[in-house]
Amino acid sequence: MNYSDTLNWMFSKLPMYQRQGKTAFKKDLTNIKALLLELGNPEKKIQTIHIAGTNGKGSTSHLLASVLQEQGYKVGLYTSPHLKDFTERIRINGKPMRKNCVINFVKKNNEFLEKQNLSFFEMTVGMAFYQFAKKKVDIAIIETGLGGRLDSTNVIEPLISVITNIGMDHTQFLGDSLAEIAVEKAGIIKKNTPIIIGEKQEETTPIFMEIAQKNNAPIYFASDLVNENYESDLKGIYQKNNVKTARQTLEILRKDKGFTVSDKSILNGFKNVVKNTDLKGRWQLLMDKPKVICDTAHNKEGLFYVITQLQNEIFDKLHIVLGVVNDKNLDSILPIFPKNAIYYFCKPNIPRGLDANILAYKALEYNLKGAIFDSTKIA
Incomplete structure (x- = not known):
């Protein structure tokens, strides 16, 4: 079994939320x-920081990993989903898991994975913990997949828990209000374990x-406690909140948890996130002339920041390649998009992808006009 065969087995045999949606979601641990x-039980052999939230948890995870790498620690980083290759999900000091390690893990455990009827995400969580324990990382940054209370990552006893913010996303699983979603995310709060809240919100703070x-x-509410402004190579305007969240987390880590984290490492870590961790898709400049920006914003709150920043750009013509999955509330996100853009509607190449014709037809209701393409690549 080579790497390609291994991926094909994983994608075909194990239910995957990014491809199939709610049929792949498991409601218990x-x-x-x-x-x-x-x-x-490899999860008991590593020290961890656990990060949940509607937006910003991926960026915050990478910010923390970058700083701790600058300090000289061996840092595991587990995030999802991947953008190009599966191995992006599991990194140590910024380097993705080796493909032969993926092959060996699946080969060794495939009978159990099938027999137990594990989901794709459950398998990847187990693989990450196994890899981090095997490689003896000093600390691992663990990002939740969906929610918190019933997320597969919620089996750890972390040094610190972090919730970046709460927004209206995945409501079919987490609830129809910010308060309900907050309860689910707050499931990662553990006894006697510090919890960092990135953004103070009226509906969720009491919860x-x-x-x-x-x-x-x-x-600790990072938005109240962190007043400094830090330079970062993450240029999205929304990253200011994530930097504050990471900064407060690092303060607790060095003050209460015995980790050495110098001010110099914090400064350098925030400046070199992309270099240290290879983070992609966050206001990422793909080309300068013409200017091409890629961002993975996928809900109303995230899109608001991206579109706001777009409107501050200087351009003659604005072209937007747009594709969404079929469980997004189009009436909540389409009004955010600028009407002065030319749109290239496409369907993401996954079963959950919304047909581009449906997207384009709905977009017309909001005076968003453009052409329809068979794939993102062609668009």
């Missing part, structure tokens, strides 16, 4: 606990305060 037991108090968990 039974499977992941069974897998970790089979693997010798976080109450759950933290019940768990005797010290709670």
Whole structure:
């Protein structure tokens, strides 16, 4: 079994949320606990920081990893989904997991994975913990997939828990209000474990305060506590919030958890996130002439920041390549998009992708006009 065969087996045999949506979503932790037991409970052999939130959890994870790498630590980083290759999900000091390690893990465990009916995400979480324990990382940054309380990553006892913010996304799983979603995300708050909240929001703050108090968990609101402005190579305007969240997390890590984190490492880590971690898709400049920007914003709150920043750009013509998945509320996101752009509507190359004709027809209701293409690549 080579790498291509291994990926084909994983994608075909294991239900995957990014491709199939809700049919791949598991509502309990039974499977992941069974897998970790089979693997010798690697999650108990590593120190972790656990990060949840509607937006910014990926960027915050990479910011933290970058700083800790600058300090000289061996840092594991688990994020999802991947953009180009599966190995992006599991990194140590910025380098993706080796393909032969993926092959060996699947070859060794495929019978158990099928027998236990694990999802794709459950398998990747187990693989990440196994790899981080095997390679003896000093600390691992673990990003949740969806939600918090029932997310497969929520089997760890982290040094610090982090919730970046709460927005209206994945409502079919997490609830129809910010308060309901906050309760699900707050499921990562553990007893006697510091919890960092990135953004203070009127609807969610009382919920976080109450759950933290019940768990005797010290709670910190980064938006209130961090006043400094830091330079970063992440140029999206929305990154200011993520930098503050990472900064407060690092303060607790060095003050209360015995980690050495110098001010110099913080400055250099924030300046060199892309270099240190190879983060992609966050206001990423793909080309300068003509200027081409790529961003993975995928909900109303994230898109608002991206479109705001776009409107501040100087341009003669604005071209937007746009594709969405079929569970997005188009009536909530399409009004955000500028009407003075030329649109290239396409369908993401996954089963969940929304037909480009449907997207274009709906976009016309908001006076967004353009052409329809068979694929993102052609668009």
